[in-house]
Amino acid sequence: MQLQSKLPDVGTTIFTVMSSLAVQHNAVNLGQGFPDFAMNNELIALVNKAMQNGNNQYVHSNGLPVLREQIAAKYAKLYQSNIDAEKQITITPGGTYAIYTALTTVLQPNDEVIVFEPAYDSYIPNIVINGAKPVLISLAYPNYSIPWQEVKNKITAKTKMIIINSPHNPTGAVLTKQDIIELRNIVANTNIFILSDEVYEHLIFDDLQHQSILRYPDLLERSFVCFSFGKTYHCTGWKIGYCISSPTLMNEFRKVHQFNSFSIDSPKQFALAEYIQNEEAYLTLGKTMQQKRDYFRTLMQQTPFKIIPSHGSYFECYSYEGLSNLNDKDFAIYLTKNYGVATIPVSAFYKNGEDNKAIRFCFAKKESTLEKAVEKLALFKKDL
């Protein structure tokens, strides 16, 4: 059989590659982003309760109405937003799916999408599979801010969308109010859509404020904003997220969604509808996770790696400049095999493999896991 690949340049995602390598070499896995500590027991009990109560059949394709109402209530409280749960929110099987669906809803062949690199590795394949073209802009190393003048220069008549992601994966960079002003100026009086990946919305540190698009009703009119329960409630394997948009755009989003996954795990939606009312759970998350980041930072001082500070997400990148001549992919493999610690090479987030000799660590782990990893990394010997 002959098959013309729709994604000829795509291999296996780096997250699968590094997690498999970690298992193979029995390494501490600080690569793929997932917590290794237990999720909340009460939330687990609520799923059990929903199943026992017989909530095991399809719910509405847009998502369980009461969950959507609770999501709208959450953001009304957080940002004084006025979101119509019936028309503007759709529950999805994870944040990545929400992103894919938003891109598929909007993109026509030959459209251009502005993507900031390093970029989460699903964005570009999701654009390419829709026949559109990623227009790449590098975030300024090492603070990974957006070079807005370059964005202005790269806007053309074909620009259909701009993807933003704050807090940012893999760098942990966070957008500021000034960034939002720049963005607003660029899209004003254009037909450019925004895709805002906010899956790390509550993982924000150092007293910074998350600049959600939901704070800006004028921008929400042209945006798809994507979220993840997995990141907020330490259950990445549940694969449940949601997308918020304007009523008109969401109507189109749902046309794509209904013939893809159709609907999402019912018992978990019932459980989340109840648990989301516990504000403490998400309001304290930034503080808890910052403690982990800070603990990891302190431990990492025992190693020769140089920090590239993050302010959000559950990642922090470190430079190995001057420690090895290997490219970052080979270096990540070398660290896994020889020192027993798996990480993610940052070049995996660049289409053309730009290599700043940086690797990403996930610190959403038990203290004992972080200690075990750093104990191994402290043994690192220069390899030049």
Ligand code: GLN
């Ligand atoms: N978002 C997670 C990360 O960046 C991984 C998700 C995935 O494996 N697809 O590590």
